[in-house]
Amino acid sequence: MKWLVRRHRILLAAVLALSLGIVACGGDDEETTETATGASAQPAPAAATPAAQAMDGPKSGGTIKAVNEAGVGSLDNMFTSAFATRNVAVHMYENVTTLDLDYAVRPMVADWAITGDGSVYTFTIRDGLTFHDGSAVTSADVLASIDRYNRASSEKAFFGIIMAQVESTEAVDDSVFRITFKRPVPTLLNGLAASAGRVPHVMPKRLADTDHKESVTEYIGTGPYMLKEWVQGDRVELQRYDGYVAREEPSSFLAGKRHAYADEIHIFEVPDQTTRVAGLESGQFDYLFDVSPDFYDTLEANGDIDTYIIDPGIRPFAWFNNENPPTDTIAMRRAMVTSWDHDQALLASGGRTEFYKLCPLLSWCVDGFEGEWEINQSAITGGNDLYNINDKDMAKQLAEDAGYAGEPIIVLASQDVPAMFNTVSVLVENMRDAGFNVDFRPMDDASVKQQRAAQSGWNMLVTTGGWANAANTRFRTAPVSSFVSRYAPSARLTELSELIHFETDQAKHLEYLNEIQTLYYQESGAGYHIGQLKALTAARSWLKGYQPYPILFLANTWLDR
């Protein structure tokens, strides 16, 4: 290249040298608190909590970098039910009550005493508890928060049904408040412990008075971490709240003492699964929530990464349009579900047999779980014989008996969520094999959500539900009609959906659970269970103290590298 004169060669050499310098000069991600947006700030020395110093193990300091399952649209978990919001908000806020590792209800913001016949709840707020703005938490704040949650809840939803029985609420003094019901309500504490969907987080009254149709503009809670910065579309930065007053009980999932070992927790939004995994493998991130089954083996083979299989994870549900033929009859719906191979449908989304389980329970299938009723799940068997029949010939006969004449069955599917889409793809083939004329319409999630509100234009779709509350919540909500299914349950099922909230006798409660589940499968009206998928998470080995929960919760963890 004779035309490349000397000065050009010098310039080229300089450019190459600069490039190498840029590559080489990059900070070691392990030594600096470098976020995915590259702020290479050396961490300020953090004052170690006395607990951390005294314990042999946990180390204070550093910034944990985690990846959320999706983007965060709002940090107000009473305004939006997005799980991505819950995964952030759970570090900043606390509920009045919460759940421990056995899914038992435990006190958090307040302890309680139940008096009378079970209709009077008196709560005492945790001593010294303050909000992130330094103000003390008072009864007025908690009652206002509960009220906002009630306003945000549909009257037919779990909490709405409970709160319809309220006779009075009273702030006895700044730290004691009372809720009196018209009748015994054994499920209030469970309702206040909700950790999915909309969540009854405690916030200052001035914020709780915000219309539930609008997001609050300040995010102030009582949790061990407070909001430092929210770079919308990129990350939420949380920093330790130095004024946090923890509970004394040992940590157990969301209950007990919540430690803030790390100075900060940064929760990132990385929409692409491949780059999420690359970020974990390169050490740029410390933790991934929601790992695709496709990457599980890769991460498991990496000696610097720990993988976790969390059960329960999410559940696919099938919804029928009960007002649009031919799915407007029980007989037809029963015919359709009889053709389904739940095993194959779950395998299509789970990827491996270890990543899912068949589960006929309306609640989550958790081995040994008993819940607040101390009823072992194995005692709930109603309707089991109607689950996963997987008989194409029987389905064909049932359809014939139902008068099915080959009308198209419109099935919607969201392509944005693989767990939904893969499952419904298998169910569509199952039904076609049984002779049903299925019009399969994949579309984006927003279109599905709008279409499902219409009376016509669809017959069936599949959604997924994340972990909510294993304590039999589903039994209380399953028969309830919603706009999705436009389902009018039978009179008995409607009656049971109310009774189950207020039954105090254990034996009677079990009887109701079995009857609800039986009717649920017989009517096949709302939110038909496919099964249970497990959640997959992964973390760098230097992230210690992590317990595999079905939500992104990193309090009580620390960095050891």
Add this chain to the structure above:
Amino acid sequence: MKGYILRRTLAAIPVLFFVATFVFLILHLTPGDPAYLLLGESESDWIMIEDIEELRAHLGLDRPLHEQYVKFLWSTVRGDLGTSIFTGQPVTDLFAQRFEETFVLGVVSKIVALGVAVPLGVLAAWKANSVWDRGIMLYVVLGFSVPAYWLAYNLIFLFAVNLGVLPAVGYSPFSEGVVEWARHLVLPVITIGLTTAALTTRITRATMLEVLREDYIRTARSKGLSERLVLLRHALKNASIPIVTIIGLGMATIISGVVIIEVVFAIPGMGRALVEAILKRDYPVIQGLILVTAATFVFINLVTDILYAYLDPRIRYG
């Protein structure tokens, strides 16, 4: 020239009006409504249809389409692009917050693309039918064929995961250090730059080949001018008009490429904001960002036309 610029600027108004109207109609006629996404995210919500309708009314989505349209146009004219339905953030704030990432990515990628494409195109034309030419054309074919996201994944796994010398994802603002800013840009810029340079390389080669056959080039060589002068001062300058055209049009490719790359590399730019807004049907954000993008294209076209006059003295605008 001033008059020309003024006329072109005024001509942009109907263009932007058309874009605004088209986007508004497409959005509102497409299935999906932000109210359905704000509520009913989780099956545990058990939302009633009345709740949806209440929220739609609160957001003004139940108003007649023409009423919503007029309101949208009037506020846009006054510079108010609305607020995000999901976050409550003004669209102008969102734009300001995310502008740097997209602008830097687009501009630096374009500079890299030019830095690659023009020399390669010149070299391919100068050494036409040689091994150099064939090698460069092979790169052009690959540049057209290889999906940008595929290249991105491979670069990430090579440089971030295996070699550990560059970050896998994210963006570091310039204000927080030029080294980290540069490190975070390397992989996304290479991805966009290499894939978008292919077209410019090809056009440069083609126009250079035409120009190199001209009589004045033969004359220049006959006069004993160095090959460098012949190529760069005489040939390239005369070949630059089509190249500038392609560069200007290539901004469209860059911007679409930036959207994909922002998602892959988790860069919080305008492209990614637009994708997220579309998935959520966040109408104000979609409308605002598309309007800004359209205005950007109008500006780029104007600059391109002005450059013509600079490069070719025969071109003069009244």
